[in-house]
Amino acid sequence: MTPFPEGEGAGVSSSPLAPASVASTHPQPLPFQGGELAIVPAWRKPLAHLAAAWLAILALFRRDTVDMAAIWWNDSNFGHLLFVPPILVWLVWQRRQALAEIAPRAWWPALALVGAGGLAWLLGEAAGVALVRHLALVLMLQGAVVMLLGPHIARALFFPLAYALFLVPFGDFLVQPLQMLTAEMCMALLHLFGVPATMDGVLIRIPNGYFEVAEACAGANFVLAMAAFAVLAAHLCFRSWRRRAAFLVFALAMPVIANGIRAFATIWLAWLTDIDTAAGFDHVVYGWFFFAAVMALVVATAWRFFDRAPGEIAIDPARFAPSAATLKPVLALALVVGLVATPFIWSRVTAARSAAVTHIDLPAVPGWRRTAPAGEPWAPHYAGADLRLMGSYVDASGAQVELAIAAYARQDEGRELVGFGQGAIGPGSRWIWTSAAPGAPHARAERITGPGGVVREVLTFYRVGGQMTGSETRVKLETMKARLLGSDPRAVAVTVSGTDRAAIDRFLRDLGPIEGIL
Structure with missing residues (x-):
């Protein structure tokens, strides 16, 4: 969104930086x-x-x-x-x-x-x-x-x-892309400065530690704040549409670049010293003081190109016919x-319309037996679900897979199949999202990482309104259709996860069609 001056073609001042006069042939009392x-x-x-x-x-x-x-x-x-x-x-x-x-x-x-x-x-x-x-x-x-x-x-x-x-x-959708972009910028700069580093999604490893480009470090808050500031400044300080567009591009690029440099500097300092020193540096640099410095740099760079006084308003009431x-x-x-x-x-x-959720049990899977969970605890998060089931399965080779089911009689605010905090990782979890994983038919595939660098793949199958999908967008559309038309509002998610993707694929093959559970 970019602004444009009201009353196109209205009277403007003779000097670009002089206060604008408001033309009128019928003066009225001012408010x-x-x-x-x-x-x-x-x-x-x-x-x-x-x-x-x-x-x-x-x-x-x-x-x-x-x-x-x-x-x-x-x-x-x-x-x-x-x-x-x-x-x-x-x-x-x-x-x-x-x-x-x-x-x-x-x-x-x-x-x-x-x-x-x-x-x-x-x-x-x-x-x-x-x-x-x-x-x-x-x-x-x-x-x-x-x-x-x-x-x-x-x-x-x-x-x-x-x-x-x-x-x-x-603008929440910007968080993951900015995480990945920041991580890529860090890797490029680390290699440029000779630091041996590897990247796995948003995790960056160097010989003396590893770092997560977390959501809070993606810089989305700086980009969104800069967007609000830049649109206002473009309207107040520029007449030319080209200058406005150039200013917006420059203003939005600067916090992204600056955030990438900040993240690189933190990891580079850890390479030269230690993790604690780097963490202290990051806490000092990171925050709104950092954003204020970037904003000041943007304004200082663009100042000489301003062609409109901040108080200039070009509105001619005489041109407004009844x-x-x-x-x-x-x-x-x-x-x-x-x-x-x-x-x-x-x-x-x-x-007021609802439907019942039938009680079900976890299925018996040929070649697999139920077992106790092992390793770092993990469970998907589905707040407000009417039915939750989860079990661990192991096959003859010792490979272990988790199967979880969450069902809703009806989705409401705060108890939805997809949404913030719902899915593979819940609020406060010790696991972090790493990247997308190779897909499977009708499934959402993700890779998450736990303490100690344990990597787990998660496949989630959704069913709403009689339709099975792995798309969160499709879930929202089917939910909307069910609510608007008053059809069956029940929704269910089946999640299969493990540390070995080959074992997950074998489990799904032996389990049979997911539709049978859904």
């Missing part, structure tokens, strides 16, 4: 007079209607509102989002003089935007995807602004409305509330 806040009379009822609509939306979807705020506060990847609400207030305040000269009018075509937000929320609720629900909540709030204040206000507030998308905690698609404000408010309440009510109606 800020005499040091006190004064609301233009034409704005009082529309603002009251907007406040009522926002309160209704936030109350109906309070679970998602609280969830988003909790993520901002608790998740280090999204701590920077706490600054977005005050930034939005400041961006609107910058435009107060121009807004005072535009009469707000309820605009019925914006029902499409409100409806799209409501439909997106329903799909996100049905699929159990919090990201979609959070995005839909912001879309409904944006749609209410356009619906109750009109297209000209929305045009004048285009950038603040667009920037509100940063309220959505988005809209013909208006409707009564009270009716507009009723339509907004009714439209956002419909998907909420439908989700509650379908949530």
Whole structure:
């Protein structure tokens, strides 16, 4: 997402760094007079209607509102989002003089935007995807602004409305790619400096120790924070689209490169000294001071290319002709509330439907016998499952394989087949995800590493809505379909794991079709 100046072609200042003037042929009282806040009379009822609509939306979807705020506060990847609400207030305040000269009018075509937000929320609720629900909540709030204040206000507030998308905690998908990229950068630099190092997924080994490029070290929090900062800076400091694009590319590349160098420096220091010294160095360098230094470097490098004063706002209210698609404000408010309440009510109606989970036992597998677990303890994590079974099997050669089953009568928030913390590794586990593993039909294949460097492969088979798959995306789609249509909501995961892939393949062959268990 990149911003663009409101009112394309509107009046601009004669000097690139001079304050912009707001042109108007019909001056009106400004909303800020005499040091006190004064609301233009034409704005009082529309603002009251907007406040009522926002309160209704936030109350109906309070679970998602609280969830988003909790993520901002608790998740280090999204701590920077706490600054977005005050930034939005400041961006609107910058435009107060121009807004005072535009009469707000309820605009019925914006029902499409409100409806799209409501439909997106329903799909996100049905699929159990919090990201979609959070995005839909912001879309409904944006749609209410356009619906109750009109297209000209929305045009004048285009950038603040667009920037509100940063309220959505988005970007977790970057963690694993950034882990791998950071590890690859470390390896290249270590070899360049003559350090004998080997890599296994996100694990890097040197003669005097081994290091994990953990999720917290991937630099995703820096990249996401830089994205929010860079979009704001590109809007405030540049007019040229080329300069904006170049600045965004440069700003997003810098934290990735800097994080790779930081990780390399930690391992290189361990090679020259010891692990404890390197850990101390990493704790000193790593953190928001590191990000602040990178951000300062980005700004210092781009400073000479700024071509727009930070306070310059190019909005010409005189160019905004009255809209013909208006409707009564009270009716507009009723339509907004009714439209956002419909998907909420439908989700509650379908949530009452459920199905039973049949009791089953672990199967007998020809050529294998049940045994006690051995080695580093491991078990998949499926919070809230209605049925959990796990057993260890050993064959005549002594190879051992674990089989686990988790079943849900119905998936709900916090008890889902796929999601954060669900699957091969649970929260607080001593095992870490290493890489993807060679696949098998209808299975999700992963490689994980435990204490002492023990490597285990994990194959997971899912079944939802009568469909077997190894794709988490397919699980979400089938879950969404079952919830929307009221069909069988039961879901199950069968996990087969071991330290020897050949033994896993033999076990699956002797077990027979997985569908028989699913």
